[in-house]
Amino acid sequence: MGVNTYTYESTTTISPTRLFKALVLDFDNLVPKLLSQHVKNNETIEGDGGVGSIKQMNFVEGGPIKYLKHKIHVIDDKNLETKYSLIEGDILGEKLESITYDIKFEANDNGGCVYKTTTEYHTKGDHVVSEEEHNVGRRENHEYFQGCRSIPSRESFCLRLNIDEKESGLHVRNYACT
Structure with missing residues (x-):
């Protein structure tokens, strides 16, 4: 088994705290509300949804993907990392x-966020x-989620995803806007 690692950075005008909370x-x-035409639901298969949990994203019937199963290693709301x-x-x-994602949300000078992703492919x-x-997958994810511009949160505010078009935007945990 080998490991191939790639990194990616993107910027947005959304604060790191708001982006971490949403994504x-x-x-x-x-995600099931935002992408109901593709994602049926997300469910916790094992654990309480936090570190060590196994989660499954189920897709609607007829699509190319049936489900994706993830293991959560880190959710750090103080350092804004997952x-x-x-x-x-x-x-x-x-x-x-497997594929491992390490995602960090850091403040930038304009009050927005630098979104850093390290992807490890375990072959x-x-x-x-x-x-x-790697770039084909990243582009496909971006195209798949390009329509995602607003996400309602639990507090019913609207988070506008102002994607930086220069670098084709965000990568939402579990395959979103890359």
């Missing part, structure tokens, strides 16, 4: 054991995930 803490509730692994699902195919055998393959 990490409220993700399970928001880490989780895709451990099961159609995306892994025959060449990948089967001697397969190497090329930068081109």
Whole structure:
């Protein structure tokens, strides 16, 4: 098994605290509402939803993906960081054991956020995930979620996702706007 690592940064005008809350803490509730044409629901399979939990995102019937199963490693609301692994699902195919995402939300000078993602592809055998393959997946995620511009939160405020078009935006935990 090999590990191929890629990093990605993007900026947004949304504060890191608001973005972390929407894309990490409220993700399970928001994504099925935001992407109801693609995502059926999110459910906690094992644990309480926090660190160590196994979560499953179920997609609507007829699409190319049936489900994605993730293991949560870190949810740090003080340092605005999350880490989780895709451990099961159609995306892994025959060449990948898992994909681990380490995502950090940091303040920038304009009151917005720098969103930093480190992606580790844990491969089967001697397969190497090329930068081109990584970028194709990142672009597909961006196109898939490009329509996501507003997300209602539990407090019913509207978070506007002002995506930086230069670098094609955000990567929402569990495959969102990259």
